[in-house]
Amino acid sequence: MMRTLVAGALSLLLPAIGLAGEYNLTVDRVTIDTGEFVKEGVGYNGTSPGPTLRFKEGEEVSINVTNNLDEMTSIHWHGLILPFEQDGVPGISFPGIKPGETFTYRFPITQSGTYWFHSHSGFQEPEGASGSIIIEPEGREPFRYDREYVVQLTDKHPHASERVMRNLKITPDYYNRKQQTVGEFFSDVSENGFLSTVKERLAWGDMRMMQADVEDLQGFTGMINGKGPEQNWTGLFEPGERIRLRFINSSAMTYFDIRIPGLKMTVVQADGNNVQPVNVDEFRIGVAETYDVIVRPKDEQAYTIFAESMGRSGYARATLAPEEGMEAPVPGLREPARLTMADMGGMPGMDHGDMGSANKMAEMPDMDHSNMEGMDHSAMMMPEGGASDPFYAKGSGLVPTAANGGKFLSYADLKAQKPLYEEREPAREIELRLTGNMERYTWSINGVKYEDAEPIRLKYGERVRFKFVNETMMTHPMHLHGMWSILDVGAGQWNPIKHTVSVQPGTTVYMETEVDAPGQWAFHCHLTYHMAAGMFRKVIVEGGPESTQAAFSEQPSEIGGDV
Amino acid sequence: MKLWMPLIASAVVSLSVIPALASAQERMPDTTQRKQPLKVWGAQFEELEYRYSDSDEEIGVWDADFFYGTDNFKARWLSSGEYSFEEQAYEKLENQLVGQIPISTFFDAKAGVRFDTPEGPDRTYAVLGVAGLAPQWFEIDANLYVSKDGDTSADLDAEYELLLTNYWILTATFDATAAFSEDREIGVGKGLVSTETGLRLSYDLVDRAFSPYVGVVHERKYGDTADFARADGGSTEDWFVVVGARLSF
Numbered sequence: 001m002m003r004t005l006v007a008g009a010l011s012l013l014l015p016a017i018g019l020a021g022e023y024n025l026t027v028d029r030v031t032i033d034t035g036e037f038v039k040e041g042v043g044y045n046g047t048s049p050g051p052t053l054r055f056k057e058g059e060e061v062s063i064n065v066t067n068n069l070d071e072m073t074s075i076h077w078h079g080l081i082l083p084f085e086q087d088g089v090p091g092i093s094f095p096g097i098k099p100g101e102t103f104t105y106r107f108p109i110t111q112s113g114t115y116w117f118h119s120h121s122g123f124q125e126p127e128g129a130s131g132s133i134i135i136e137p138e139g140r141e142p143f144r145y146d147r148e149y150v151v152q153l154t155d156k157h158p159h160a161s162e163r164v165m166r167n168l169k170i171t172p173d174y175y176n177r178k179q180q181t182v183g184e185f186f187s188d189v190s191e192n193g194f195l196s197t198v199k200e201r202l203a204w205g206d207m208r209m210m211q212a213d214v215e216d217l218q219g220f221t222g223m224i225n226g227k228g229p230e231q232n233w234t235g236l237f238e239p240g241e242r243i244r245l246r247f248i249n250s251s252a253m254t255y256f257d258i259r260i261p262g263l264k265m266t267v268v269q270a271d272g273n274n275v276q277p278v279n280v281d282e283f284r285i286g287v288a289e290t291y292d293v294i295v296r297p298k299d300e301q302a303y304t305i306f307a308e309s310m311g312r313s314g315y316a317r318a319t320l321a322p323e324e325g326m327e328a329p330v331p332g333l334r335e336p337a338r339l340t341m342a343d344m345g346g347m348p349g350m351d352h353g354d355m356g357s358a359n360k361m362a363e364m365p366d367m368d369h370s371n372m373e374g375m376d377h378s379a380m381m382m383p384e385g386g387a388s389d390p391f392y393a394k395g396s397g398l399v400p401t402a403a404n405g406g407k408f409l410s411y412a413d414l415k416a417q418k419p420l421y422e423e424r425e426p427a428r429e430i431e432l433r434l435t436g437n438m439e440r441y442t443w444s445i446n447g448v449k450y451e452d453a454e455p456i457r458l459k460y461g462e463r464v465r466f467k468f469v470n471e472t473m474m475t476h477p478m479h480l481h482g483m484w485s486i487l488d489v490g491a492g493q494w495n496p497i498k499h500t501v502s503v504q505p506g507t508t509v510y511m512e513t514e515v516d517a518p519g520q521w522a523f524h525c526h527l528t529y530h531m532a533a534g535m536f537r538k539v540i541v542e543g544g545p546e547s548t549q550a551a552f553s554e555q556p557s558e559i560g561g562d563v
Numbered sequence: 564m565k566l567w568m569p570l571i572a573s574a575v576v577s578l579s580v581i582p583a584l585a586s587a588q589e590r591m592p593d594t595t596q597r598k599q600p601l602k603v604w605g606a607q608f609e610e611l612e613y614r615y616s617d618s619d620e621e622i623g624v625w626d627a628d629f630f631y632g633t634d635n636f637k638a639r640w641l642s643s644g645e646y647s648f649e650e651q652a653y654e655k656l657e658n659q660l661v662g663q664i665p666i667s668t669f670f671d672a673k674a675g676v677r678f679d680t681p682e683g684p685d686r687t688y689a690v691l692g693v694a695g696l697a698p699q700w701f702e703i704d705a706n707l708y709v710s711k712d713g714d715t716s717a718d719l720d721a722e723y724e725l726l727l728t729n730y731w732i733l734t735a736t737f738d739a740t741a742a743f744s745e746d747r748e749i750g751v752g753k754g755l756v757s758t759e760t761g762l763r764l765s766y767d768l769v770d771r772a773f774s775p776y777v778g779v780v781h782e783r784k785y786g787d788t789a790d791f792a793r794a795d796g797g798s799t800e801d802w803f804v805v806v807g808a809r810l811s812f
Contacts, residue, residue, distance in 0.1 A: 091595035122596065159770075167771075169603045171811070174771050177729040205699035208669055219770075439669055439696055442634055449634075451600050520591070533601060538593060 019059040025050065025131075026066045027073045027097075027119070032128055034221040035228035037158045041128030042069065042119065049152050049226055049250065050117075050131030057112045057138040063105040065097060072096040072121050075105070076481070076522075077133065078288060079115040079272050079499040082107035084519025087481055089120045092522050092538055096121060112137035113272030114246040114290045116152070123161030126252035126528045130154070134246065135272075142417055143268045143277065145244035145294055149235040153247065153285070153307055153316050155220035155254035156228075165529055168216060172441045175219055178313055178336040179212045203341070211338040213438060213473050214398065215311025216529065217253040222307055222316025232327065233318040239300050243320065244268075246292050249285040252528040255310035255475060255502075257284050257400055260303050260320070261331065265293040267409060271498040274417035281406030284310065286477040286502035288526035291409075295320070302326035310398070310475070312336040331403065339473055342395035345506030393506035398475070412489050414496035420484065421514050423493040426465035430456065434503060434525070434535070436472045442533055443472075443525065449534025456523065458515045460543035465512045468503045476530065477502045480539070482521040486512045500526060518544025600633035605812070612807025614780060618798060621648045624805075630663075637663040639673070644681075652682035659690055670695030677708060684748050687711050700724070716742040716751070727764075732774070736761040745787065750795060752787020759783075765809055774809040 030043035044050025055061055067073045074096050076088040086107040090096035097103040112135040119129035132150045157164060167174040180201075188197040204211055227233035237243050245265075249256060259265075259282040267278045269292035277294075285291055285307075297303055302321035309315060312333045319327055387399040391411040402408040436443040445453070458464055466485075468478060478485075479500045486495050488510040495512075503509045518541050525535035610626040623646040630639040638660075645655040661675030671694050679686040692706030702722040709715050718740040725733040740756040763778030780803040784792050789799040 091593035091597060092591070096595075165601070166603055166605070169601065170605045170607075171771060179726055179729055181726040181728050183728065202699065208696055208698060208700065437668060440634060440665070451598055532597070536597065 019056055021055065021059050021061050023053060023061060023063045024066070025063060025075070026068050027075075027124075027129065028068045030128060032156060032226075033228075033231075034156050034223060035230040036221045039156065039158060042073075042124045043128050044131050047226065048128030048130075049154065050129070052132045052134055052150050053117070055109045055133065055135045057109055057135055059109045061105070061107060061109060064102050065105065066102040067097045067099055069124075070099050072098060073119055073124060073129070074121045075117050076120040077105075077107075077115065077117050078479075079113075079290070080107070080133070081110055081482065081484070081517065084482055084517065084521060087519075087521065089481065089522045092520055109135055111135060111272065113269055113274070114150070114248065114292050115272050116248045116250055116290065118250060120522070123165070123528065123532070125250075126157070126161045126164075128154075128156075130250040132246070132248055142274060143244075143266075143294060144242060146241040147237060148244040148246065150225065150246045150248065151235075151305065151318065152225050153249045153251055153254075153256055154223045154226075155217070155251040155309070155314070156223050157217060157220040157252070159219075161252070161528065164217060165532055168441045168529055169533070172216070172438050173210065173213075175217050176210070176212060176215070177218055178215070178311060179210060180338075207344065208439060209339075209344065209473055210438075211340075211397070212336065213339060214337050215254065215309060215313050216474070216527075218311065218313035220254065220309075220314050222254070222256070222309065222314050224305065224307070224316045224318040227318065229315065229317040229330070234324060234326075235318070235320050236324065237297055237320055237322060239298055239322060240296070242294050242296050244292060244294050245305075246290065247285055248290045249287055251287050253287065254314070255284055255286055255477075256307035256316065257282055257310060258305065258307045259403055260295060260305050261328070261404070262299075262301075262303050263295045263297055263320075265295055267291055267293050267413075270414050270496055271500060273420070273497040275496055276415040276417055276494070278409060278413045279407065280409040280413075281402040281404050282400070283409035284400050286475070286500060286526075288477050288479055288500040289498075289502070302328040304328040304330055306331055308333055310337065310400075334403065338397045339505065340393075340395055340397040342393040343397060343473055343505040345393045391502075391507065391509065392504045396504065396506065398504060411487060411496075411502075414487070414489055415491050415494040416496050419493040420497050421463075421486070424463055426512050427459075427462040429465040429467055431467045431469065432478075434468060434470045434472055434476050434478075436474070436530070436533075436535070438473065441529075443530040443535035445535060445537055450524075450536035450538075451534060453537055455520070455538040455540045458513075458539060458541050460515055460518050460541050460545075462515050463512055464515060465510060468501070468509045468511070470503045470505050470507055470509075473505045474527075474530075475502055475504050476535065477526040478524070479526045480513060480521065480523045482517045482519070482539075482541075483513050483515060486514075488512065515541055517541060600635065602631070602633055603637075604631040605629070606810075607812070608808070608810040610807060611810060612776075612805045614803040614805045617802040620801070622646060622654065622803075623648065624807075632663070635664065637671075639663055639675075650682070654681060655679075656681040661690055661692070663694070666693070667695070669697070673706070679749075686746075686749060688716075710746065712746075714742070714744045714746045714751075716740065716744075716756070730767045732765050732767070734761075734763045734765060734776075734778075736763075742788075747791065750788060750791040750797075752789075752791055754787065755785040756788045757782065757784045761805070763805065763807075772811050776805075776807055776809065778805045779803065780805050 025044050030048050032039045032041040074088045074090045086105050087093040115133040118125040221228045225233045300322050305318040307316040387401045389399050389410045392399045400408050433446050435447045477500050485498045485501050487498050521539045523537045523539045524531045607628045612624050614622045626643040630637050641659040643657045659677040661673040663671045663673045666672045673692040675690050677688040677690045688708040688710050694704040697703045704720040707717050720738045723735045738759040742751045742756050745753045759782050761780040763776040765774040765776035767774045782801045784799045792799050
């Protein structure tokens with residue numbers, strides 16, 4: 001009797017809610033062929049990466065996830081704003097999905113753009129358990145395109161993830177084959193002189209830090225939409241068409257520098273949120289970030305999408321062509337980056353005075369932001385002629401430059417198309433020092449690994465300002481679940497709205513969050529092996545509307561079982 | 564019977580609502596693996612080699628390390644030995660069981676026991692040591708030993724890797740042993756006992772799991788230890804050509 005009543009009430013409600021879509025995903029053991037090696041992995045609906053889920057803004061989705069593995073699984077909807085029990089992090093949002101079980105996620109789609117989904121259980125994600133999400137907006141988009149493709153990047157490694165983790169723990173430079181050699185010593189000597197080279201080597205040796213420590217995990221094959229460089233994923237176009245490329249970096253560990261020689265790219269969206277269009281020649285995509293770009297190839301020719309890893313140890317490659325089978329030249333890899341002392345700027349005990357004005361830009365909260373907008377980047381060039389970007393330490397060895405000498409996208413270029421929230425002062429600032437010990441391969445926040453950490457407590461309704469201070473020599477893509485990360489690029493209310501914020505070595509980066517989602521959430525570095533080694537926090541949002549709890553008890557299946 | 568129904572119903576309702584409320588406001592404890600310390604195991608042979616000496620002696624040598632544990636504590640079994648093919652006997656056979664904890668950014672402390680069971684008299688020692696990475700990339704391992712009879716000794720191992728390329732590696736090793744009291748039965752004199760200096764050129768053939776190498780090793784005994792060796796008809800200085808492989812699983 002009750003049940004019929006509830007069902008009746010629900011069916012009455014449904015039309016009011018609008019669209020309701022049902023989707024099915026199976027989590028399966030799959031075979032992944034990179035063209036260079038074949039590996040067992042985890043995928044969705046029999047493939048890795050999994051399918052593209054197409055939602056519509058305003059839709060109420062039900063996603064039935066069937067676990068065909070012999071271990072627990074989960075799906076996290078990366079970047080989606082939803083009730084916390086639907087967020088898919090075992091131990092934080094729900095218990096997980098048992099082998100053989102089907103779990104139904106139910107949540108309203110309240111946003112649009114390019115996102116992705118992945119397992120949050122063990123190492124299933126680097127093993128292949130990810131897929132893309134496209135959400136069509138309710139309204140009209142502020143840009144036009146004739147065709148669209150998802151370009152999902154991954155860094156497939158021949159080793160099983162458990163073994164990668166173990167190797168990194170035992171020998172942190174296990175996979176680093178870009179280290180400085182005797183040969184590099186002599187070439188540095190001939191370039192910079194014997195004494196200064198020796199001095200430099202001694203300074204680094206004294207810290208027991210490696211200038212070559214840019215990419216922990218080398219030896220991967222870069223993949224685009226499940227295809228290795230030789231397998232060459234190809235997207236077709238008619239000359240003159242506008243193509244929207246939805247780049248998703250679902251790599252475990254790899255940042256990619258992306259360019260399409262011969263084409264300008266117009267960046268229109270970052271992390272699913274529209275930005276004021278920026279024309280670039282190249283951009284760097286952090287792990288877990290997404291960027292939507294529009295390109296307009298006019299000629300009847302093939303173009304290579306070239307995604308070179310930040311550490312220059314590997315690449316992914318795909319092709320845009322008028323016809324299947326056409327190819328364009330594949331560029332070679334550039335020289336690997338070397339960290340500089342500026343990248344060590346955040347290390348405790350370092351003499352900051354020596355670092356010059358390293359990263360003053362990001363360090364001054366009260367700076368006149370209006371100056372940023374028209375900032376002349378050429379004026380910020382280093383005296384040595386090195387490139388500069390306010391989101392890298394001044395004099396950093398990691399600052400990217402475009403291969404063709406043109407424009408390389410900076411975070412500073414990202415401005416929201418439309419502010420999502422009203423601009424207001426944050427209630428408080430929370431400092432998160434990104435810490436670690438490369439020699440022990442321990443990664444932590446404020447020096448504390450997740451296993452020993454208390455949750456971060458936020459209050460529903462407040463706006464908080466997070467201050468990331470990167471004290472390590474590695475880049476960390478920090479991802480807060482459930483709530484937006486408003487990256488402070490100095491554009492005030494036009495600051496871009498992101499879900500993943502890259503923090504470069506030796507820099508301080510601020511982001512603000514409107515705490516508008518009750519419950520508990522994960523907050524972590526999205527580099528798989530940094531997260532697993534402890535760079536992770538639970539965030540608890542205290543307080544919040546009753547309705548969440550009501551919605552919560554309506555779906556007992558989420559909390560039932562072994563909580 | 565009917566009286567019970569609402570009671571049961573309300574109990575069921577409150578039971579199902581309470582955890583929901585609780586987890587919305589408070590934390591559901593994270594009991595997943597993520598919240599547990601990361602456990603790591605390893606099995607490595609730093610040296611596994613055949614040595615051929617300038618006096619035509621042939622010996623097999625290993626230096627192995629098996630461990631399991633977390634960042635905060637590791638249990639280690641360290642095994643090393645020298646087997647003479649000619650005499651078909653262990654010239655050296657050492658096994659250590661130690662617990663290891665971090666004491667600074669780059670160094671760990673170790674404590675445990677060491678069992679020496681070569682051909683001849685056996686010894687048991689208590690071990691206290693430090694191991695880690697010194698400035699300028701020197702791998703250091705220093706230990707203090709106290710035997711059951713109260714004889715004390717110490718050793719120091721240092722290692723440096725020179726990257727000729729990212730796959731060809733020249734490894735220099737230096738080991739020194741000193742005794743603070745004499746143990747004549749096993750041929751150890753007071754003072755500097757012996758040194759072993761090695762230079763090995765390796766190539767990482769399979770990741771860092773299998774790296775074959777060739778090299779030279781120089782062994783020398785000093786002071787009373789050298790005198791004891793001479794008296795026992797042994798040599799006090801040897802040069803070896805070595806062929807072997809570094810293994811890591």
